[in-house]
Amino acid sequence: xxxxTPVRRRRRLRDRVPVRLRHHWKPAAALGVGxxxxxxxxxxxxxxxxxxxxxxxxxxxxxxxxGGTVDLYDAxxxxxxxxxxxxxxxxxxxxxFKDDGTKDYIEADLVIxxxxxxxxxxxxxxxxxxxxxRGGARGGPGGGQGMPGAxxxxxPAGGASAGATGGGKKTEGAGGAGGPGGAGxxxxxxxxxxxxxxxxxxxWLVKVDEYVxxxxxxxxxxISLRPGSNGDVPLNEALSLKLTDRSGQKAExxxxxELTVNNRPTATRLMVESPDTDYAESVGNGNxxxxxxxxxxxxxxxxDDPTDYETSFKQLNKxxxxxxxxxxxxxxxxxxxxxxxxxxxxxxxxxxxxxxxxVALQNLMLNxxxxxxxxxxxxxxxxxxxxxxxxxxxxxxLTFSGDATAGPEDDVGIGGGxxxxxGGAGGAGGAGGADNGQMPEGMPTDMPSGMPEGMPxxxxxxxxxxxxxxxxKFLDSDAFDDxxxxxxxxxxxxxxxxxxxxxxxxxxxxxxxxxxxxxKTLDTAVTKLQKTVTERSAALAEDKEVTx
Numbered sequence: 411x412x413x414x415t416p417v418r419r420r421r422r423l424r425d426r427v428p429v430r431l432r433h434h435w436k437p438a439a440a441l442g443v444g445x446x447x448x449x450x451x452x453x454x455x456x457x458x459x460x461x462x463x464x465x466x467x468x469x470x471x472x473x474x475x476x477g478g479t480v481d482l483y484d485a486x487x488x489x490x491x492x493x494x495x496x497x498x499x500x501x502x503x504x505x506x507f508k509d510d511g512t513k514d515y516i517e518a519d520l521v522i523x524x525x526x527x528x529x530x531x532x533x534x535x536x537x538x539x540x541x542x543x544r545g546g547a548r549g550g551p552g553g554g555q556g557m558p559g560a561x562x563x564x565x566p567a568g569g570a571s572a573g574a575t576g577g578g579k580k581t582e583g584a585g586g587a588g589g590p591g592g593a594g595x596x597x598x599x600x601x602x603x604x605x606x607x608x609x610x611x612x613x614w615l616v617k618v619d620e621y622v623x624x625x626x627x628x629x630x631x632x633i634s635l636r637p638g639s640n641g642d643v644p645l646n647e648a649l650s651l652k653l654t655d656r657s658g659q660k661a662e663x664x665x666x667x668e669l670t671v672n673n674r675p676t677a678t679r680l681m682v683e684s685p686d687t688d689y690a691e692s693v694g695n696g697n698x699x700x701x702x703x704x705x706x707x708x709x710x711x712x713x714d715d716p717t718d719y720e721t722s723f724k725q726l727n728k729x730x731x732x733x734x735x736x737x738x739x740x741x742x743x744x745x746x747x748x749x750x751x752x753x754x755x756x757x758x759x760x761x762x763x764x765x766x767x768x769v770a771l772q773n774l775m776l777n778x779x780x781x782x783x784x785x786x787x788x789x790x791x792x793x794x795x796x797x798x799x800x801x802x803x804x805x806x807x808l809t810f811s812g813d814a815t816a817g818p819e820d821d822v823g824i825g826g827g828x829x830x831x832x833g834g835a836g837g838a839g840g841a842g843g844a845d846n847g848q849m850p851e852g853m854p855t856d857m858p859s860g861m862p863e864g865m866p867x868x869x870x871x872x873x874x875x876x877x878x879x880x881x882x883k884f885l886d887s888d889a890f891d892d893x894x895x896x897x898x899x900x901x902x903x904x905x906x907x908x909x910x911x912x913x914x915x916x917x918x919x920x921x922x923x924x925x926x927x928x929x930k931t932l933d934t935a936v937t938k939l940q941k942t943v944t945e946r947s948a949a950l951a952e953d954k955e956v957t958x
Contacts, residue, residue: 470687470729471624472624472625472626472629472631472688473623473624473625474622474624474625474626475625475626475627475628475629476525476527476618476625476626476627476628477525477628478522478523478524478525478627478628479523479524479525480523480524481628482522482523482627482628482630482633482663482665483663483664483665483681483683484665485664485665485666485921486921487665488668488924488925489522489523489665489666489667489668489681489925490521490522490523490524490667490668490669490670491520491521491522491523491616491635491667491668491669491670491679491681492520492521492522492669492670492671493518493519493520493532493614493616493669493670493671493672494518494519494671494672495516495517495518495519495532495672496516496517497672499516499517500516500606500609502516503516503533503534504543504606507534507540507543507544508543508544508545511544513533513534513535514533515531515532515533515617515620516531516532516533517529517530517531517621518530518531518532518616520616520618522627522633525627527618527625527627528622529621529622530616530617530618530620530621530622531616531617531620531621532614532615532616532617533614533615533617534612534613534614534615535613535614535615535634535635536613536637537705537706537785538784538785539602539604539613539637539807540602540604540613542602542603542604542605543604543605543606543612602637602638608674609671609672609674610639610669610670610671610674610675610676610677610679611639611677613634613635613636613637614634614635615632615633615634615635615684616632616633616634616635617631617632618630618631618632618633619631626688629688630683630684630688631686631687631688632684632686633681633682633683633684634681634682634683634684635669635679635680635681636679636680636681636682636807637807638679638680638807639669639677639678639679640677640678640926640927640929640931640932641927641929641930641931641932641934641935642931642935643666643678643679643680643922643925643927643932644680644807645915645918645919645922645935645936645939646806646807646809646810646811646939647664647680647682647806647807647809648664648666648680648918648921648922649809649810649911649914649915649918649939649943650775650777650806650809650810651663651664651682651806652914652918653771653774653775653905653910653911653914654771654775654803654806656904656905656910656914657767657771657901657904657905658767659764659767659768659771659802659803660692660693660791660802661803662682662683662684662685662689662804663682663683664680664681664682664683665680665681665921666678666679666680666681666921666922666924666925666927667679667680667681667925668925668926676926678922678925678926678927685700685702685726685789685804686726687726687727689726690726690727690789690791691727693791693802694791694793695795697793697794697795698791698792698793698794698795699725699726699727699728699732699736699791699792699794700725700726700727700789700790700791700792700802701723701724701725701726701734701737701789701790701791701792702723702724702726702789702804703722703723703781703786703787703788703789703790704721704722704723704724704786705785705786706784706785706786707721707722707723707786708721708722709722709741709744709878709879709880710741710745711738711741711742711745711746714738714742715738716733716734716735716737716738717734718738719734719737719738719741720734723737723790726789732794736792736797736799737790737792740759740790740799743755743759744759744879744880744883745879747883749883749886749887752883752887753887753888753889753890754889756884756890758798759798759799760798760799760800760880761793761796761798761799761800762890762893763893763897764800764801765800765801765880765884766884766890766893766894766896766897766898767897767901768781768800768801768802768803769881769884769885769894769897770818770894770897770898770901771803771901772803772822773816773818773820773822773898774898774901774902774905774906774946774950775806775809775810776809776810776811776812776813776814776816776822776942776946777803777806777808777809777822778808778809778811778812778822778823779805779807779808779823779876780803780823780881781801781803781878781880781881782823782876782877782878782881782882783808783823783876784876785805785808786876786878787803787804787805787806788801788802788803788804789801789802789803789804790802801880810939810942810943810946814942814945814946814949815945815946815949816949817949817950817953817955817956818894818895818898818953818955818956819955823876823877895955898956899956899957899958902950902956902957906943906946906947906950906951907947907950907951907957909947911943911946911947912940912943912944912947915936915939915940915943919932919936
């Protein structure tokens with residue numbers, strides 16, 4: 411009838427199905443039946459992703475590499491860094507960190523050696539080093555207040571960290587001297603008296619491509635500004651990086667720089683290459699995968715799903731073409747291998763000579779926080795050609811602390827002497843842990859077995875302060891005594907016997923002074939570190955096991 415609105419007929423169900431699917435309904439139906447059968451038979455079985463591609467192409471490519479007139483890590487050149495950000499962004503970041511430990515990026519403009527880069531990302535970097543920012547006891551894990559013999563505050567100057575060597579065959583040791591404003595504490599663990607009011611002294615990670623995809627500066631996407639500033643700039647870390655490079659092991663590049671944040675006073679800082687994608691691609695011939703251990707990570711076998719190991723290891727490169735399966739299989743082997751199998755087959759999984767060099771070097775540098783330390787500061791490098799692992803070091807701010815007379819068989823880790831107290835401003839440290847891990851005299855008898863409340867994120871919660879199955883099994887096996895002692899003797903001669911370490915320290919101290927750290931505080935730090943190096947050289951020279 412004219413003027414009436416026609417009634418729209420509803421589409422039949424079959425008409426709602428796309429024409430192409432209606433024409434090919436049989437294969438689609440078969441697929442549906444197959445999926446239903448899988449659900450019925452597999453139930454809640456876990457499906458784990460495995461990457462099978464053998465491609466070595468790096469997916470995260472640099473598309474905008476900004477150059478400069480000065481090599482970023484040229485130690486002979488003067489360097490300057492200026493960071494500018496909105497104060498409201500900084501305040502929000504600091505509040506979130508204090509509330510729950512979140513370390514998010516904020517936007518900042520960067521001027522580095524005169525080159526301007528807009529919209530870089532910056533965030534706080536570190537765990538135990540940031541403890542004072544969260545309102546905990548000053549000194550935190552290093553010289554926390556309330557413990558007998560504990561120091562008062564601050565960072566040890568120039569690596570004169572307080573504390574004793576760890577457990578093992580030699581567990582007794584005196585706490586190191588507290589530098590100006592420095593504190594020792596639990597086995598040389600350093601704490602810093604940091605403040606949001608002094609952002610130029612905070613440990614920062616600068617990420618060049620956080621907000622601009624594909625951008626880098628001289629091939630670097632991340633730059634780490636290490637803890638310690640001005641007279642307390644970490645000379646020990648710079649020396650350790652230099653000696654690591656001389657040993658033939660992979661070492662991050664470094665240089666001292668003047669840092670200015672907004673309109674704050676300038677501070678002298680140590681900037682270090684960050685273990686990131688580009689660092690990983692520069693190892694060897696680049697045909698390998700780097701897995702960086704996370705703070706407080708575990709080397710425990712958790713089953714045959716690679717994703718279960720992501721909380722312990724961060725894959726730095728070749729994401730999408732490789733995954734954590736090699737690490738998973740390696741951990742499984744180390745965990746299950748008997749002493750006999752470990753001695754017989756280690757060479758099939760590990761570059762044994764490289765491992766011997768790594769372990770020997772950490773001892774020689776008195777590194778209490780290597781792969782077996784509480785911070786788990788190491789990188790596993792998996793060579794895609796040889797299918798073998800190597801261990802790479804990083805984060806050396808706890809080196810050259812403890813007993814300078816420790817020999818190749820002694821444990822320099824943070825363990826038995828962890829309760830050694832640090833001195834106050836310029837004062838001497840307290841005694842380290844007693845033999846056999848007993849508590850020092852004067853310590854309360856009802857100390858809890860776990861870590862103290864308020865310890866920074868990533869610290870182990872058990873009674874121990876570290877340990878690593880690979881390192882422990884390697885050192886405990888008689889099968890590797892010769893290769894370890896050979897590596898140790900060669901490195902001793904190259905680094906100490908030749909006087910190289912002492913010469914390098916003089917050069918590094920001069921670099922710090924040229925970057926603006928010239929002060930009585932720095933002079934004191936240099937003197938203390940020189941004393942440690944001299945005592946280390948002399949003690950090892952008298953060890954027939956080292957010199958032959």
